[in-house]
Amino acid sequence: MSSSRREKFDLVTVGRMRGHGCHDVLIYCESLWCRHSALMNVDALPDATAVRSLCARMVCTRCDQTGRRTRTEKYERGESR
Numbered sequence: 001m002s003s004s005r006r007e008k009f010d011l012v013t014v015g016r017m018r019g020h021g022c023h024d025v026l027i028y029c030e031s032l033w034c035r036h037s038a039l040m041n042v043d044a045l046p047d048a049t050a051v052r053s054l055c056a057r058m059v060c061t062r063c064d065q066t067g068r069r070t071r072t073e074k075y076e077r078g079e080s081r
Contacts, residue, residue: 012051013050014047014048015046015047015049018043024040024042025039026038027039030065038061
């Protein structure tokens, strides 16, 4: 049986996200009792910023835990979540 290979993907950067029309990142707390989430606009960040590098810097505004998860979200202007 052959060993499974992991597919390698290019680093997702803020510039690459914007190139696909995505300007927001969904940040959510992984604490089982909190599960708070927030949408953050990344237009002010440099293009070379890696999306994964944002996780370690995030602090939940509800429970003060650090190291949140991020997910890119694409919303049309004026569209509600």
